[in-house]
Amino acid sequence: MGGVIFWQGQKVEFCGGESAASALARAGITQLGVTGTGQMRGVFCGIGQCQNCLVTFDGRTVEACLLTCRDGMVLQPQERASDDG
Template sequence: MPELSIDGQPFRFAQGTTVAAALMSSGDRCSRTSVSGQRRAPLCGMGICQECRVNIDGLRRLACQTICREGMQVQTRS
């Protein structure tokens, strides 16, 4: 099974899995920390709400519209 990293932790995924689905099934199952410090998880699942924006290989992208790739570095706390 291919593997990526979420906040430094390895995560194995099935081909075609979205980064949002990966985030929601690993770690604290969240995608970002809000302005007032709340942890948040994907909400709309379709590229509208921006709750799932994470750093993927250094760029901020929407997890729900990104497919997991081998070796991706995903960060939810930056």
């Protein structure tokens, strides 16, 4: 069973068991933010090792590739100021 997550206020549908990174990519969303050094964030390794897909969910920084979607989740890009690079 799927549902909807929200990326910067935009509705994104997901399939049951799908990661946030996968749902966002299927919706054509590949830019997930900007690092502290100005580099674009996006999915790279897909297994949580590179931490390039960091996003903010529920006030914490998480890897989108490891975050299983739940209906109604709200995701935002990670703020540059809180990023080490």
